[in-house]
Amino acid sequence: MAENTDVVVVGGGYAGVMAANRLTQRDDVTVTLINPRPAFVHRIRLHQTVGGAGDPVVDYREILAENVHLMVDSVTRIDAAERSVTPATGGPLGYDYLIYAVGSGSADPRVPGAAEYAYPIATLEEAQRLRPVLEAAPRGAAVTVVGAGALGIEAAAELAETGRTVTLACGGTFGPYLHPRVRRSITRRLVERGVSVLEGPDAKVAAVTQDAVRLRDGRTVPSEVTLWTAGFGVPQLAARSALRTDALGRLLTDETLTSMDDTRIVAAGDSAAPSGLPLRMSCQSANPLGAHAADTVLSRIAGEPPAVIDVGFFGLCVSLGRRDATVQLASRDDTANLLSVSGRLAVKIKESSYTGLIGQLADEARKPGSHTWKFKDTNRRQLVRSRRDEAAATVGRAAQPGT
Template sequence: MTGNTDVVVIGGGYAGVMAANRLTQRDDVTVTLINPRPNFVERIRLHQLLGGSHDAMVDYRKVLGERVGLVVDTVIRIDTAERRVTLATGGTVDYDYLIYAVGSGSADPSVPGAAEFAHPIASLEEAQRLRPVLDAAPATAAVTVVGAGPSGIETAAELAEAGRAVTLVCGGVLGPYLHPRGRRSVAGRLGELGVTVLEGPDTKVTAVTRDVVRLADGRELPSEVTIWTAGFGVPDLAARSGLTTDALGRLLTDETLTSVDDERVVAAGDSAAPSDLPFRMGCQSAVQLGPQAAETVLRRLEGEEPVPVSVGFAGQCISLGRRFGVFQVSQKDDTANRYYLGGRTGGKLKEFICRSTVWQLRYEARKPGAHTWWAKDDKRQELLLAKRGEVPSTVEPVS
C-alpha cells in the first residue's frame, strides 16, 4: 500500500492504547483512537476507587504517543463496506484498517432483582456511581459482594479493611482460578479482615431485593449494599455491525487476530476471540494482544503475511487490602500451579504490577516497536489441532 494509511482504534483500554502506540512507528500511518472517556482507566484499580485510595484514572497524554489522535466519543456502528465508523454524536470517521478493542464490562445478570438492586463495578462509571452509595451507608451497614473471582475478592478485602461489614458470596469455590495453596492464603487474609466467606453450590444467588440476598439453600442475607462482580460481558458493537462473533459477542478472528469477515478489521483484548479460543480476560493478555494486533496491520502494509498470535501467562495477582496480596504463579498456558507469593510480599508485587502496567503503555508510546518478542504458550497449538479434530487434546481451553 502506498500513501498515507488511516487506522482507527476503537477502545482506549490496555489493548487499544498498546495497539495505537505500536502503530506510530510508521510515519505514513495516521492513528485515531476513539474512546468514550477523556482519561485512561486503570481497571485493575477500580476496587481502590471504592475504598478511596485511588481514582483509577491516568491522563491519556501520559500513556499515548504524541502522534495518536484522541476522539472522545462512542462508536455505534462499523460499516465495513464503506470502511467507516459512526459516532454517537453523529459524526463519522473513515479508516483503511480498524482495530477493534472495545474491551469488556459487566454481564447482564439473569438473577431476579440483580439488575435493579445490585451494583456492578466493571467500569469506571459503575464504580463512581457506587462510591457515594457506600459513603451514604452507615458504617455498620451489611455489604454483600457477589462473585469470588479477583474483582470480588479485591473489593471485599478493600471494603473490609476500611471497616465495612462484608460478606463474600462465592456461588461455588473461592477464587476458582487459584491453586488450593493460594486459595488458603486468600481465605486466611479475608478471615483476618473480618470478611464472611460463603462457599459451595448452595451459595448461588437466586434473587436480590433492596435489602436481601437470597441463596440457593434458602438463606436470606441482610444486605444494605449489594455489589455484583459475577461475570463479564462485551459490547455488542461487532454483532450490531454484522460481524461474526462468538457466543459471548467477542469478534471472531483467525490466529493473526484478523476478523473472519474482513481482513481490514483486527481485534485485540477482551473483545477478541481468536480461533474461537479466546484468552482469559484481563490486562495481562490485553497488553500482549494490543501490539500484536498492530503488528498484523503493519505487516500487511509491508506486503508481508501476519504471524499467529502468541500470548503467555505468568499468573494472577490479587490485592487483599492495601498492604497484603497473593500472586498465584501459573504455567504459560494460564494453568495455576502450587507456587504463590502471599502476605506483604504479595501486596508489594501487586502494586508493582499495577504501576508497571502503566509503565508498559508509556514505554510503547516513547519507543513504539521496541518490544519484539512475546511469551509463548506451546499448548495452544495442541488446542487448535484438537478443535479441528486432528489430534486428541489433553489440555483444557481457557475461557
C-alpha cells in the same frame, strides 16, 4: 509520495492504547483512537476506588503518542463493506484498517432484583456510582459482594479493611483460577479480616432486594449495599455490525487476530476470540495482544504475512487490602500451579503491576515498536490444531451418507 493509511482503533483501554502507539512506527500511517471517555481508566485499580482510595484515572497525555488523534465518542456501528465506523455524534469515519479493542465490562445479571438493587463495579462509572452509596451507608451497614473472582475478592478485602461488615457470596468455585491450596489460604485470610465467605451451590444468589440477598437454599443475608462482580460481558458492537462473534459477543478471529469476516479488521484484548479460544480476560494479555494487533496491521501494510499470536501468563495477582496480597503463579499453559507468593513480596509485585502496565504504554508511546513480552503459551498451537482437526472430523462425518 507514499500513500497514507488510515487506521481507526475503537477502544482506549490497555489493548487499544498499546495498538495505537505501536502503529506510529510508520510516518505514513494516521491513527485515530476512539474512546467514550477523555481519560484512560486503569481498571485493575477499580477495587481501590470502591474502597475510597486510589485513583484509576490516567491522563492520556501520559501514555498516548502525540501523533495519535483521540476522538472522545462511542462507535455505534462498523460498516465493513464501506470501511467506515459510525460515531454516536457526527458522520461516518472511514478507515483502511480497524483495530477492534472495545474491552469488557459487567455481565448483565439475570438474577431477579440484581439490576435494580445491586451495584456492578467493572467500569469507572459503575465504581463512581457506588461510592456515594457506601459513604451514605452507616459504618456498620451490611455489605455483600456477589462473585468471588479476582475483582470480588479484592473488593471484599478492600471494604473489610475500611471497617465494613462484608459478606462474600460465591455460588460457584471461590477464586476459580486459583490452585486449591492457594484458594484455601486466601479464604482463611479473608475470614481473619472479618469477611464472611459463603461458597458452594447453596450460596448461589437467587434474588436481590433493597436490603437483603436471598440464596438458593433459602437463606436470607442482610445487605444494605450489594456489589455485583459475577461474570463479565463485552460490548455487542461486533454483533450489531454483522461480524461473526462467539457466544459472549467477542469478535471471532484467526490466530493473527484478523476477523474471520474481513482482513481489514483486527481485534485485541478482552473483545477478541482467536480461533474461538479466547485468552484469559486480563491486563496481562491486553498489552501484548494490542501490540500484536498493530503488528498484524503493519505487516499487511508492508505486504508481509502477519505472525500468529504467542501470549502466555506468569500468573494472577490478587490484593487482600493494602498490606497483603497473593501472586498465584501459572504454568506455561496458563494453568495455576502449586507455586505462589504471599505477604509483603506479593504486595510489592501487585503494586509494581500498577506502575508497570502504565509504564509499558508510556514507553511504547515514546518508542513505538519497543514493547516485548516474555511469557509464551507453549500449548496453544497444539490446542488450536486439535480444535481444527475435531471440527474437520465433524464436518466429514456429517457429509457421509446415512449420517
